[in-house]
Amino acid sequence: xxxxxxxxxxxxxxxxxxxxxxxxxxxxxxxxxxxxxxxxxxxxxxxxxxxxxxxxxxxxxxxxxxxxxxxxxxxxxxxxxxxxxxxxxxxxxxxxxxxxxxxxxxxxxxxxxxxxxxxxxxxxxxxxxxxxxxxxxxxxxxxxxxxxxxxxxxxxxxxxxxxxxxxxxxxxxxxxxxxxxxxxxxxxxxxxxxxxxxxxxx
Numbered sequence: 001x002x003x004x005x006x007x008x009x010x011x012x013x014x015x016x017x018x019x020x021x022x023x024x025x026x027x028x029x030x031x032x033x034x035x036x037x038x039x040x041x042x043x044x045x046x047x048x049x050x051x052x053x054x055x056x057x058x059x060x061x062x063x064x065x066x067x068x069x070x071x072x073x074x075x076x077x078x079x080x081x082x083x084x085x086x087x088x089x090x091x092x093x094x095x096x097x098x099x100x101x102x103x104x105x106x107x108x109x110x111x112x113x114x115x116x117x118x119x120x121x122x123x124x125x126x127x128x129x130x131x132x133x134x135x136x137x138x139x140x141x142x143x144x145x146x147x148x149x150x151x152x153x154x155x156x157x158x159x160x161x162x163x164x165x166x167x168x169x170x171x172x173x174x175x176x177x178x179x180x181x182x183x184x185x186x187x188x189x190x191x192x193x194x195x196x197x198x199x200x201x202x
Contacts, residue, residue, distance in 0.1 A: 013076065017061075018052035020075060024068050025050070039063045069110075071101075102177075112178040116167050123163040129181045131157045132166060137174035141166045 025035055032050075036043045041060060048054035056064075056075075065072045097119075102111040113135075121142055132139065132150065139150040142165045143158050149169050150156050158164060160180075168174040 014055055015052055017056050017075060018050050021046075021056075021064065022050040024070070024075075028068065035064075035067065038067045109179055109181045112180075113175070114178050115173055115175050117173050118171050119167050121165045121167065123165045125163050126160050128160045129157070130160050130164075131155060131177075131179040133177040133179075135175040135177060137172055138169035139166055139174045139176060140169040 025032070030038075032043045032046050035041075035046055039046075040063065045054065045060070049056050049060065061072060061075055065075055068075075097117045098115040100113040102113055103109075116139075121140075123142060132141065133155045134150050134152050136152055138152075139156075141148040141150055141156050141158075142163075144162055144164075148156065156166075
């Protein structure tokens, strides 16, 4: 008995995964060999996945999503054709904080809207570059041994290889736009309050 034909919509979704994987890898500026080293998946398998010659099973998509730092549904779900709107899906985090991804297609820069509740500082380091724009409230930003207070309309940008932490400056929530570039991409355009240097809070 011959296998039943695949649903056209499912087939289209599967066919779109390969180009999406290739675009994501190239946007990050890494080779197949580097991706193979980070994921444990062979170069030949990665090449076949990107070219569409192999259907991507879940056990391969999970390490790829983890390595590229994107949600699994970003690799699988094709964007709505002809609809430029981003369908927001808020994610509740620890202790009352909320994260809203504003970009869905994997790329060099990921954009989030965040509402941060009070939390104790805990400095971290990781590869990349971040921009923080305060929408409402006051943000406390610690970079190394320096502490800054960022107010509505102000922007901070920094290399995440340096120990850092950010959260509300007081007991009230703070609302921010958060841009993260995994390759250390730096912003080149500044307007308004973001052009002014930040002053260390006392």
